[in-house]
Structure formats: structure tokens, C-alpha cells
Amino acid sequence: MERVTLRIPEQQIEEVERMVETGQFPNRSEAIRAAVREMLDERGVSQDAQGTDRPWAKV
Template identity: 50%
Template sequence: MMERITIRLPPQQVAMLEKLVEAGEFPTVSEAVRYAVRELIEKKANRVLRDSEQISFEV
């Protein structure tokens, strides 16, 4: 099950997402955004989790 969120993006970013869809890189703009979020989480999640664990141990 997926949840819906609302985001605001500059027109240039929306246009680029639409171009990616038109070029066949993604089936929909939503899928392109999901891909970007997955990539961000993959790159940042370990550091964030590690930092939050250090904070909880210090308290």
C-alpha cells in the first residue's frame, strides 16, 4: 500500500521530470519521483540512522 504526499517543485524540475517520462526513462512522473526518493534514502539512510543511534546513546 502506498501513501500519497504532496510536494511543490519549481517549474523547471517539473518540466525535466516530464521530459524524462516523454523520453521513456520512466512510465510516469510519480515513478520518477519514487525513484529519486529511493536513491536519496539509499544514499543517506545509513548515516541518519547511525547518527540517531549515537544521539539516543548519549542521552
């Protein structure tokens, strides 16, 4: 996995932090990876991942 540095508006990071605090994601990185996967899925770029109880765990 490659490390990427992003600049994200504070309000958006606060929303991501809320998702982490409520247990929707284990950490900010997983939340952001899920957002990128969703964007790629919408564009038909990524392949379907195997079924899982943890949608954030798709790699």
C-alpha cells in the same frame, strides 16, 4: 502506498516530464519515487531491492 502532495519548481517538473517523454520512467510519480529511493540509498536508509530491469519499479 500513501499519497503526498509536493510543490516542486516548474523547471524541475519540466525535466521530470522530459524523462517520462523519453521513456526513462512511465510517469512523474515513478520518477519522483526513484529520486527518493536514490536519496535514501545514498544515506544508507533503504534496504537493497531485488534485481530488476526497471529500476523505477523497486518498492
